[in-house]
Amino acid sequence: MDLSAINPVLLIAALMVAATPILLAAIGELVVEKAGVLNLGVEGMMITGAIAGLAISVETGSPLIGFLCAAIGGALLSLIFAVLVLYFLSNQVATGLALTLFGLGLSSMMGQGYQGVKPPLTEKMNLLGLGDLPVVGPILFGHDWIVYLSITLVIGVWAFLKFTRAGLILRSVGENAEAAHALGYKVNLIRMGAIAFGGACAGVGGAYISMVRVPQWVDGMTAGAGWIALALVVFGAWRAGRVMVGAYLFGGITVLQLNLQAAGVAIPVEYLSMSPYLITILVLVLISAGRARALGAPAALGQTFHASR
Amino acid sequence: MDALLKIDSVTKAYPGVVANDQVDLEIKPGEIHALLGENGAGKSTLVKMMYGLVKPDSGQMIWEGASYAPADPRAARAAGIAMVFQHFSLFDALTVAENIALGMETPPKTRELSRQIKEVSETYGLPLNPDRTVGTLSAGERQRVEIIRCLLQNPRLLIMDEPTSVLTPQEVDVLFKTLRTLSEEGTAILYISHKLEEIRALCEAATILRGGKVVATCDPRKESARGMAEMMVGQTFATPKRAGETAAGDAVLAVTNLSLPRSSPFATELKDVSLTVGAGEILGIGGVAGNGQDELLSALSGEVRVRAGAVTLDGKKIGDLAPRARRAAGLCVAPEERLGHAAAPTLSLVDNAFLTADVREGLSHRGFIKWGKARDYAKRVIQEFDVRTPSEDVAAQALSGGNLQKFVMGREMMQRPKALVINQPTWGVDAAAAARIRQELMTLADDGVALVVISQDLDELREIATTFAALNGGELSETRPMWGLSMDEIGLMLGGSAGEAA
Numbered sequence: 001m002d003l004s005a006i007n008p009v010l011l012i013a014a015l016m017v018a019a020t021p022i023l024l025a026a027i028g029e030l031v032v033e034k035a036g037v038l039n040l041g042v043e044g045m046m047i048t049g050a051i052a053g054l055a056i057s058v059e060t061g062s063p064l065i066g067f068l069c070a071a072i073g074g075a076l077l078s079l080i081f082a083v084l085v086l087y088f089l090s091n092q093v094a095t096g097l098a099l100t101l102f103g104l105g106l107s108s109m110m111g112q113g114y115q116g117v118k119p120p121l122t123e124k125m126n127l128l129g130l131g132d133l134p135v136v137g138p139i140l141f142g143h144d145w146i147v148y149l150s151i152t153l154v155i156g157v158w159a160f161l162k163f164t165r166a167g168l169i170l171r172s173v174g175e176n177a178e179a180a181h182a183l184g185y186k187v188n189l190i191r192m193g194a195i196a197f198g199g200a201c202a203g204v205g206g207a208y209i210s211m212v213r214v215p216q217w218v219d220g221m222t223a224g225a226g227w228i229a230l231a232l233v234v235f236g237a238w239r240a241g242r243v244m245v246g247a248y249l250f251g252g253i254t255v256l257q258l259n260l261q262a263a264g265v266a267i268p269v270e271y272l273s274m275s276p277y278l279i280t281i282l283v284l285v286l287i288s289a290g291r292a293r294a295l296g297a298p299a300a301l302g303q304t305f306h307a308s309r
Numbered sequence: 310m311d312a313l314l315k316i317d318s319v320t321k322a323y324p325g326v327v328a329n330d331q332v333d334l335e336i337k338p339g340e341i342h343a344l345l346g347e348n349g350a351g352k353s354t355l356v357k358m359m360y361g362l363v364k365p366d367s368g369q370m371i372w373e374g375a376s377y378a379p380a381d382p383r384a385a386r387a388a389g390i391a392m393v394f395q396h397f398s399l400f401d402a403l404t405v406a407e408n409i410a411l412g413m414e415t416p417p418k419t420r421e422l423s424r425q426i427k428e429v430s431e432t433y434g435l436p437l438n439p440d441r442t443v444g445t446l447s448a449g450e451r452q453r454v455e456i457i458r459c460l461l462q463n464p465r466l467l468i469m470d471e472p473t474s475v476l477t478p479q480e481v482d483v484l485f486k487t488l489r490t491l492s493e494e495g496t497a498i499l500y501i502s503h504k505l506e507e508i509r510a511l512c513e514a515a516t517i518l519r520g521g522k523v524v525a526t527c528d529p530r531k532e533s534a535r536g537m538a539e540m541m542v543g544q545t546f547a548t549p550k551r552a553g554e555t556a557a558g559d560a561v562l563a564v565t566n567l568s569l570p571r572s573s574p575f576a577t578e579l580k581d582v583s584l585t586v587g588a589g590e591i592l593g594i595g596g597v598a599g600n601g602q603d604e605l606l607s608a609l610s611g612e613v614r615v616r617a618g619a620v621t622l623d624g625k626k627i628g629d630l631a632p633r634a635r636r637a638a639g640l641c642v643a644p645e646e647r648l649g650h651a652a653a654p655t656l657s658l659v660d661n662a663f664l665t666a667d668v669r670e671g672l673s674h675r676g677f678i679k680w681g682k683a684r685d686y687a688k689r690v691i692q693e694f695d696v697r698t699p700s701e702d703v704a705a706q707a708l709s710g711g712n713l714q715k716f717v718m719g720r721e722m723m724q725r726p727k728a729l730v731i732n733q734p735t736w737g738v739d740a741a742a743a744a745r746i747r748q749e750l751m752t753l754a755d756d757g758v759a760l761v762v763i764s765q766d767l768d769e770l771r772e773i774a775t776t777f778a779a780l781n782g783g784e785l786s787e788t789r790p791m792w793g794l795s796m797d798e799i800g801l802m803l804g805g806s807a808g809e810a811a
């Protein structure tokens with residue numbers, strides 16, 4: 001066993017990469033749930049984004065177009081969910097689960113010709129030319145643009161929900177759809193927009209796995225990341241900041257346990273593998289126990305709304 | 310004076326029912342106009358059309374001399390019509406200022422808005438802190454939020470849907486003062502209510518709807534409450550009468566020093582509640598919603614288990630028993646929310662009858678349901694309580710509120726309980742059905758059942774209760790005989806200051 005082989009700077013830089021897919025998916029789902037819709041199809045939208053992004057970037061040779069198409073793919077898939085739930089009033093939980101199964105099957109079919117194909121490289125940036133600084137360089141300035149996009153999105157979503165009128169309206173729809181409707185807000189349109197945003201975020205998150213983290217196509221490669229993103233939203237008490245803490249915690253422990261496995265620590269591999277899930281949920285439960293969580297949950301979450309009532 | 314709003318033979322039909330049939334209505338500037346009618350008479354449809362939530366099929370509306378057809382509530386608000394809703398219009402998790410901002414077209418910056426809220430609330434004597442979370446406010450304070458939200462837009466017409474159903478008498482006085490001030494300043498008010506005495510005290514004109522049609526217009530100051538009630542119902546009806554003055558018998562149901570911590574942030578904590586009810590006694594428990602009624606009911610029903618000795622029935626300790634065991638012992642309960650609490654909405658009336666009557670009526674044997682017996686029981690309830698339903702096999706949610714209430718009440722009463730606890734026996738029920746339910750409650754008491762009636766309708770409690778206690782912030786006042794208790798004293802008890810009054 002050789003723990004000195006673990007370099008803390010590389011570890012932190014790697015955990016940000018590991019956390020980015022679930023952070024993206026979770027921040028999108030946060031907005032969806034704040035609008036009162038529970039979309040359990042995150043996993044399906046992620047894997048669809050993963051194959052869409054990989055396939056398009058391989059064909060065009062441009063990672064940017066790949067990510068763009070991943071966002072569009074995720075959003076399109078989520079719109080199927082949106083139409084079923086908002087206009088055909090189907091059950092949100094069942095429809096969300098179906099979306100996940102559909103996404104897994106669809107991606108597997110689309111990925112037939114791409115097994116093991118490598119996507120074009122998404123280049124690391126050298127932000128402000130500071131990427132070569134010791135310690136802070138690789139951690140703060142040396143990532144690819146998607147990592148910065150995910151952080152910008154977290155701050156943007158936080159500010160949108162807290163300070164803007166549009167954010168207030170979105171929260172009101174998730175809090176009490178009947179009241180929002182009575183005040184003249186277009187509940188279904190607002191929810192539709194939120195669902196599409198969530199789908200796009202999940203799509204980009206999925207594409208990040210297939211195009212940067214792994215990077216190649218493997219069937220079912222999101223491996224439950226979408227479910228972790230869903231759990232993060234709940235245990236993070238529907239707050240952007242806590243969701244980010246949770247995502248980085250999960251990413252950190254994932255990377256750390258991989259390093260520990262490599263270093264040959266005398267803990268069975270199974271325990272190490274389950275540790276990210278256990279520790280993340282435990283920590284988030286502890287920080288948002290009691291009142292805070294009950295107050296964070298949108299009151300109308302998961303309820304079907306129909307204007308005739 | 311020209312009319313502010315003129316409704317000209319407006320008709321609106323829904324599949325299977327004509328909600329408004331050639332309705333005419335005229336509201337003058339500065340007038341307080343009452344809109345009266347039973348449940349389902351078409352009042353809400355009419356105001357929803359004024360507020361742009363529903364579009365009329367035919368007919369027209371004229372606002373200040375020009376044709377008026379609002380596409381949505383925003384258009385109505387822009388024209389100068391504001392509405393205070395009975396339900397569904399506030400967001401619990403948001404602050405007062407955020408709630409108000411949501412109801413405005415172009416809200417000012419938060420700080421400026423807070424200043425305006427304080428200013429308006431002081432002008433009209435409606436104190437309110439803009440930074441409080443709405444979920445922590447009392448019903449009266451919530452209504453202030455709605456009223457101030459409307460007033461900030463300087464409306465010409467203010468529509469109020471059942472505004473006093475959740476207020477204490479003192480809060481009603483404050484509200485009426487505010488409304489009169491507004492009326493003097495030239496704002497017209499359309500006032501919807503079931504409470505005829507209030508309308509007589511407040512309104513200058515009234516339009517009465519029945520079955521979607523205007524059946525009368527009158528000056529409520531010159532009519533009797535009974536006269537207006539009969540115009541609403543279209544028939545005369547008897548006021549419930551007690552068979553004879555009954556002295557309360559031995560204590561049947563007793564609650565001793567019951568305390569219950571709150572189960573959620575918006576729940577109320579019960580503090581050291583004690584009460585006793587004797588055979589033949591009807592204990593009325595008054596209080597504004599959210600002061601512990603639901604919590605008290607769940608402790609009595611067994612949905613929440615408490616210390617064994619905290620609840621006793623005929624001297625037996627039943628506080629730690631589950632609902633079925635309590636029913637077996639003779640304590641039946643009918644909660645307030647009909648759909649989802651008292652009855653399962655999608656199950657048939659037979660199923661629903663079985664669910665609570667199983668234990669006392671022996672409707673099952675070794676875990677198998679005796680369908681014949683269950684059906685007979687449901688049929689008996691339907692017949693005895695005049696429940697209007699095509700058959701006993703329809704889903705509970707298909708019944709109108711009043712009919713389902715009759716069914717739910719009848720289902721408990723016909724189990725011959727020793728003690729019966731009811732929350733809001735006539736909530737949302739029209740006058741004729743309400744009178745019938747009250748009559749049945751009194752008959753049951755005459756038969757020696759101990760009754761606890763929790764209600765926000767003080768007139769109802771004054772009519773049927775023999776003793777009275779008030780719930781305030783989870784504390785129950787001392788029990789006093791209803792006879793000789795004045796409205797002022799009741800108001801003080803509700804406000805939690807009974808000790809000072811005595």
